[in-house]
Amino acid sequence: MNAFEVAALALLTGFVPLLWVCLREREIDGVAALELAGSLATLVLVCLAEAYHRGIYVGVAVVCAAVTWISALVFARFFSRL
Amino acid sequence: MGNAVVDVLLAVAVVAELLCCIGVAVMRTTYDRLHYTAAGTTVGPFCVLAAVLVREGFGQVGLDTIAAVAILFLAGPLIVHATARAARAMRA
Secondary structure (H helix, E strand, O other): OOHHHHHHHHHHOOHHHHHHHHHHOOHHHHHHHHHHHHHHHHHHHHHHHHHOOOHHHHHHHHHHHHHHHHHHHHHHHHHHOO | OHHHHHHHHHHHHHHHHHHHHHHHHHOOOHHHHHHHHHHOOOHHHHHHHHHHHHHHOOOHHHHHHHHHHHHHHHHHHHHHHHHHHHHHHHHO
């Protein structure tokens, strides 16, 4: 295993507390956790693309970052109208 | 030398991100949680970006990583602000 693989695996453990927040806390707290989960997923995808020397897959991380931004704005808009 | 730098940068990134995740889980109010959400779009991504640039340079992979980190860094304050406004609207 190279360093990027180890980093990706370690970053994946960060989803556990975020999932706990999404399941146990209020909805708006879940949105905050979801936003951080999107950032985390982007970094995991970058690390995996670099770990396996598949540079083309960094594009997936770019799309993930953009979708995270859009989804967070949609959730914020939705909850502000409740 | 380059491998050691990459290892250190990745370790800093992982620790920073995991601290942010724990912070989101431990904090009590939405605004405190958003503080850690915002921190997760700065330190960690830039350390991963630096590690990729040390390894790959400014090639296709490096430029794509710059794009991904730039989106995270620039969009982070926007979504945190929007979420804080939504939290305030829900409380009112």
